[in-house]
Amino acid sequence: MNVAENAYQVYTELIDSTIISYNGPFDAQVLSIIAENIEYSLSDNPRVSKKLFKIFIELAQNISYYSAEKQENSEGILFGVGIIMLREFENHYSFSTGNLIERKQVLPVLQKCETINLLDREKLRQYKRKLRNMPSGEPGSGNIGLIQVALTADYPLEYSVIPVNDDNSFYIINIRVNKN
Amino acid sequence: MENIQIAGKHGVNFIPTVNFNADTGICEIEGESYLEDTIEFYSPLFKWLKEYCVEINKPITFNFRLRYFNTSSSKCIIDILNILKKYKDDGGTAEVYWYYDAEEEDIEDELEEIEDFVIETNMKINLVPE
Numbered sequence: 455m456n457v458a459e460n461a462y463q464v465y466t467e468l469i470d471s472t473i474i475s476y477n478g479p480f481d482a483q484v485l486s487i488i489a490e491n492i493e494y495s496l497s498d499n500p501r502v503s504k505k506l507f508k509i510f511i512e513l514a515q516n517i518s519y520y521s522a523e524k525q526e527n528s529e530g531i532l533f534g535v536g537i538i539m540l541r542e543f544e545n546h547y548s549f550s551t552g553n554l555i556e557r558k559q560v561l562p563v564l565q566k567c568e569t570i571n572l573l574d575r576e577k578l579r580q581y582k583r584k585l586r587n588m589p590s591g592e593p594g595s596g597n598i599g600l601i602q603v604a605l606t607a608d609y610p611l612e613y614s615v616i617p618v619n620d621d622n623s624f625y626i627i628n629i630r631v632n633k634n
Numbered sequence: 635m636e637n638i639q640i641a642g643k644h645g646v647n648f649i650p651t652v653n654f655n656a657d658t659g660i661c662e663i664e665g666e667s668y669l670e671d672t673i674e675f676y677s678p679l680f681k682w683l684k685e686y687c688v689e690i691n692k693p694i695t696f697n698f699r700l701r702y703f704n705t706s707s708s709k710c711i712i713d714i715l716n717i718l719k720k721y722k723d724d725g726g727t728a729e730v731y732w733y734y735d736a737e738e739e740d741i742e743d744e745l746e747e748i749e750d751f752v753i754e755t756n757m758k759i760n761l762v763p764e
Contacts, residue, residue, distance in 0.1 A: 482647055482670045489648075489668075501739040504702075511668050511704050518670075579746070583754050586709055598705045606743065 473547075474540040479525040479533040480518040488514070492540065496547075505631050506540065506547060508606050512599035513551045513627065514538065520597075521553035522622050546608070549629040554622045560615050563625055570601060571610045578605055600627075608632045635689060638682055642666070649675065650700060654682055659692050664699035664733075667707035676710035683717045693727035694718065701735075708747070715755040722757070729760065736763035 473495050474488060492510055496503035521534030536553030555563060573581060582601045604611055612628040635656040642651035642665035650665040661683070669675050686694065696718060703711065718728040732748050734741060745761070752759050 485670075486645060486647070504740070507702070508704075515670075515704065515706075579750055583750055586705075586712060587754060598708075602705045605746075 471541040471543060472539060473542055475538070477535075477537040479527060479535050480514050480521070481527045481531070481533040483527070485511070485514050485518070488538070495540075499633070502547060502631055502633060505606050506549060509549055509603050509629055509631070510538075510540075512603050513549065513629070516597070516599050517551060517553045520555070520559075522556045522559075523554045545634075546630045546632050549631070550626065552624055552626045554618065555615070555625045557621060557623060560623050560625075564613075564615060566600065567611050567613045567627075570604045575605070603629060606631075635682075635685060638679065648702065650703075652679065654679065654686075656686060656690055659686075659690070659694045660697070661694060662697045662699065664697075666702040667700060667710075668702060668704045669707065672704075672706040672710055676707075676713070679710075680713055680717060683714065687717070687721045687724075687726060691726065694721065694729070696728065696730045697733065698731070699733040708751075711751060712754055715751055715757040715759075719755055719757040728757075730757060731760045731762050733762045733764050 474491055476484065476488060478484065489507060489510060492507050493503055496506060517536035517538075518534045521536050523535040524532040525535050526532055534553060536551060538552075539548075539550045541548045541550070569581070570578065578601060582598050582605070585598050585601070600611070607629045609630040612630075614626050616624045616626070618624050637656055638652055638654035640649065640652040643649040644666060647670060648666035648668035650663050650667045652663055654661045663679075683694075696714070698711070700711075715730065718730060722728045734744060738744075748759055748761065751757075
């Protein structure tokens with residue numbers, strides 16, 4: 455197969471499976487348009503639609519707040535930049551997000567994902583309650599979005615971090631939700 | 635004391651409908667809560683509740699009817715429950731009701747979240763299926 459054919463195959467595969475894809479700043483306007491699209495595209499499966507909606511909001515708000523790459527919107531407010539993709543497979547949907555994080559964030563981010571995947575449901579709920587009760591500003595407090603994502607998804611978090619340059623790495627998360 | 639009335643929105647921000655009535659002591663939050671600036675939205679509600687507890691000092695009935703809420707809104711729900719719990723501990727009367735759609739699939743997830751609210755705040759929540 456030549457390069458053109460290969461590229462076309464990748465293209466058709468992506469087109470076939472992709473429901474939503476977006477790359478850019480995650481401001482409130484973008485969030486609402488994508489959220490509406492999720493509800494609309496999956497309106498025949500309310501269980502999955504609700505799960506994917508909840509997962510999307512938390513992942514998107516994480517990019518909006520924590521992405522190392524920022525862009526101004528039309529009102530001059532800075533928002534995190536990232537990529538998001540919702541794809542449909544035979545038995546499941548898959549939500550993938552990616553954004554730049556600062557190098558010093560790599561270890562805490564990996565540790566958090568690892569901890570979340572090691573805990574069973576009850577322990578995960580305990581962990582969420584503990585973090586939610588910590589005063590904001592304390593180390594480790596605050597972000598419980600990813601824990602909620604793990605509680606909502608049907609599979610463990612799939613994640614990886616790829617070094618980009620001396621300052622930044624690219625942080626990828628993939629979440630799977632069963633169709634039934 | 636003024637009442638609080640906020641119409642819910644399902645647009646750029648998902649704002650819940652809020653009705654806090656100082657005459658009846660009935661406070662309601664319903665709809666969707668997925669705001670960008672959660673604290674800014676909820677702060678006046680906390681302030682109102684605290685003022686009601688001191689100035690009006692009558693029974694409060696708090697009704698939640700939330701279909702969607704994100705994790706930062708959940709922190710504000712915890713704050714509301716903590717205010718009501720304190721009011722009760724100090725001798726006030728406060729009842730919390732959580733209305734949910736019994737027909738909805740996977741309602742266990744939502745009920746689990748409400749159970750977490752109760753464990754975290756020690757405030758009793760009366761579940762009401764609709």
